[in-house]
Amino acid sequence: MIFLRIKTTFGFKYIHIRALLLMVISLLILNGCSVSQKEAPLKIGFWHTFKQEDTLEKIASKYSVSINIIQKKNDIYDSEDLVPGMKIIIPGVRHITKSSHKPVLRLQFIWPAKGVISSGYGIRHGRKHDGIDITKDNGRKIVASASGIVEFNGWKKGYGKVLIINHGNGFRTLYAHNQTLYVNKKQYVNQGQKIAYMGSTGKSSGIHLHFEIQKNGKPVNPLRYLQAR
Numbered sequence: 001m002i003f004l005r006i007k008t009t010f011g012f013k014y015i016h017i018r019a020l021l022l023m024v025i026s027l028l029i030l031n032g033c034s035v036s037q038k039e040a041p042l043k044i045g046f047w048h049t050f051k052q053e054d055t056l057e058k059i060a061s062k063y064s065v066s067i068n069i070i071q072k073k074n075d076i077y078d079s080e081d082l083v084p085g086m087k088i089i090i091p092g093v094r095h096i097t098k099s100s101h102k103p104v105l106r107l108q109f110i111w112p113a114k115g116v117i118s119s120g121y122g123i124r125h126g127r128k129h130d131g132i133d134i135t136k137d138n139g140r141k142i143v144a145s146a147s148g149i150v151e152f153n154g155w156k157k158g159y160g161k162v163l164i165i166n167h168g169n170g171f172r173t174l175y176a177h178n179q180t181l182y183v184n185k186k187q188y189v190n191q192g193q194k195i196a197y198m199g200s201t202g203k204s205s206g207i208h209l210h211f212e213i214q215k216n217g218k219p220v221n222p223l224r225y226l227q228a229r
């Protein structure tokens with residue numbers, strides 16, 4: 001077994017390497033608060049809460065960190081990915097404030113169905129496609145891409161049986177062409193919760209899910225928000 005000797009305020013102690021690893025991981029997951037420990041060899045960074053008036057440029061100059069590094073560490077592909085209230089990590093900064101800054105995860109979306117994309121976002125055959133189409137190949141179950149409140153449950157021309165979920169911060173997701181809807185208007189749904197059964201209602205050429213992510217009422221490319229797979 002491997003033991004490491006580390007110095008604590010109580011003198012020298014032996015800590016099992018696993019415990020040490022756990023500690024390091026916790027410190028990484030936690031935030032700048034931990035930096036106040038004198039001996040902690042931390043260079044992890046500071047959680048900055050993104051404000052309405054913030055821009056990447058302003059934050060970068062405030063903390064003297066390059067924009068590139070902030071983008072890399074936070075998976076920011078576009079300034080539109082920044083939402084007021086979300087926490088972004090500023091690597092290598094030991095800026096401490098007295099306020100408790102619990103990390104709040106940024107709004108994360110998951111794939112609403114398991115199939116593959118049969119039609120992408122953007123101009124398709126001369127027409128604008130506001131979402132992505134996901135096939136029924138790996139099951140017809142549709143889940144909420146993020147938690148939120150069901151804002152619309154019903155029929156929309158072209159879209160067939162539709163659900164729209166409001167996630168706050170200006171974000172909505174839309175699920176179209178369903179055969180069955182399992183959740184009601186005003187209902188709160190958790191991320192990953194089953195919300196519909198894939199169908200071909202509305203203007204649809206076959207069973208599939210048409211999925212949109214909208215930001216402030218405008219469709220955005222869902223692939224910017226979904227993990228690659």
Ligand SMILES: [Zn+2]
Nearest residue numbers: 131132133210
């Ligand atoms: Zn579509």
